[in-house]
Amino acid sequence: MATILVVDDSAVDRRLVGGLLEKSAVCTVQYAANGVEALARMKEVAPDLIVTDLNMPTMDGLELVKSIRARHPDVPLVLVTAYGSEALALEALEHGAASYVPKSQLAERLPRTVDEVLAMARTDRGAKQLLTCLVRSEFQFVLDNDPAMIDPLIDLVQQIVAGMGLCDFTGRLQTGIALKEALLNAVFHGNLEISREQIQAVGDRLIGEGDASLADQRRSQPPYCGRRVYVYVTVSPAEARFVVRDEGRGFDVAAVPVPGDPNALEPERGRGLSLMRNFMDELRFNETGNEVTMVKRRDDNDSNPRG
């Protein structure tokens, strides 16, 4: 049975909306007279949906929308707007309200709107619940040397890792950074044979805008254009395992300088490897140096390595 919180500063309007909801659907209705009261109520128990007036003293509807999206992102909001406040309604929708119903059409449209929004929320919850049933996830990627694929790949991996509850936010961040280093190495050092300093890197962008950089050129030239990066990702509740293999000529891992070495010719490389070593629980290269295996274990297993 759904619980709906009705927020309105007018007692008459509260009863009107509440009565309409109770008549048309099986649900429990709770009331609050303004945004502050609504937030206080939600500290105890979050409703399945909120129906709120837009114009209220103390904390108006727009403020309430922003607060709810920030603190209770799973609870959808339906706005009730008086004539003339449509522009405000649009702004509230931009800030995340799910839908709106003009006060003049309450009886005709509120029940149906509430039904639809509740159904959508159920679908979202279903998807989240499903992630908790995931026992293993495996992916094999074949990348051409387009750095634009790196961020989406990291995002996907982080979603899966998050769903499996492998590590906390920091752990996921570190996993993402280490994986990104490995992928950048594979694409630039490995396949394209370009050192990172040779690229105009601006923040996260790796190919200069409008600048026919070396990377752009090489990507379309043989033998570089035929080379691929193979990425294998296996995530289970115990660990996330990554194998990244490029088709370049490899490198001598032992010869990579440690960070801070003033004689280092390629300090970036040393820094990258150092990040990977620090952020992963296990890191090893094959003999040629063109394949790296990284393992990130579940947080509480850190002190008990699998044997």
Added chain:
Amino acid sequence: MSDRNVLHSELSENAVVVVPLRDVGSLAEEHVRSELDAVLTQVQESGAKNVVVDFAHLPYFGTAMLEVMLVLWRSVRTDAGKLAVCNASEMEREVLRISAFDSLWPMCGTREEAIETLKQ
């Protein structure tokens, strides 16, 4: 009736027209069961002779919907009533054909055709 999520129904001439709004996962789901009961009650109390199932709002379904249709069919069969299907998508016709239910229930184009067919 805004409280129905799965099976909308309305009376039309001497038939109850059932309009599935969502696919039915299983007859064992409580809300499906209660809406189906509401439709059966409507059939009984209205004295309607036939049932029309109108798929205008649902593009596909599985065997659970077939079970719902069987229950509806049985409820009118005792008084020599019949069931007809209308507005089925190509895939839905395929399901009814594969499961051989098309030999039991006529498949019509529009709702009006279905109601007419059942009058005969």
Added chain:
Amino acid sequence: MTAILVVDDSAVDRHLVGGLLERDTALRVDYATDGADALRKMGAAVPDLVVTDLMMPEMDGLQLVSAVRSKFPYVPVILTTSQGNEEIAVQALQQGAASYVPKHALARRLLDTVHRVLAVSCRERSYLRLWNCISVAEYALELDNDSSLIGPLVTYLQEHVSRMGLCDETDRMRVGVALEEALTNAMYHGNLQVGSELREDDDRAYCALVEARRNQVPYKERRIHVRARLSRDEAVFVVRDEGTGFDPSGLPDPTDPANLERVSGRGILLMRTFMDEVSFRGMGNEVVLTKRRPGGLNLVANGR
């Protein structure tokens, strides 16, 4: 260069909007006079984004939003609205427009809004391109006997089958129905051991038994094990329950007139029809469903 299509029936407004956009030298602007003209132009060259007025003759902004959503689902649409059009703007947002800018705030907000929407749509398109780089995706899940998990799981798997390019829209629905049958069988017949004969005779007793068993040992501890392995050539789904199994050959033939009024056996018939291959393993409590890419083998994207 990012291509933007500006749609407005007023030449003055087109000029205004276009002028504001062209301040960003990375944007290239093209124009259309109404919805129909816009769709024609998009058919010839797909823009990265559309900025459209709401009120236009022939095909107004709302219809354009719908049309773009169905024909060019990856092209975002931004609306410009005059005073008094807010209700329609809301409708358009709910129908899929990405954002809106009131006409009186164009100078202040248009470029910002365009940049924001482009950033998001670029991320989404990159995500879709990433799926073309996936050669194998495999998932293993364990579900308890909660029927509310089946719908989301089927949708999840359907999306993946689509993303891997293994089927079109119709096939997607059929795969969904087959998967739902397999999961429902596993849950009710398999784990809860509620036979379909009971369902046919007395469906109320069936419901009561299902509810009871959900809370009884050993039924409530049984799980459904699902494994999905998708490659660019095929999707293989394995659904295993922890029940005592059954003999699939022992099911009545649903196409036999004598069995016309019974539902049992139809689920498997649907599975066999909608998947390319269905086989049972173990004691009948494990079913393997295979859906192949139509038209033969497909080389891995980016591969050789």
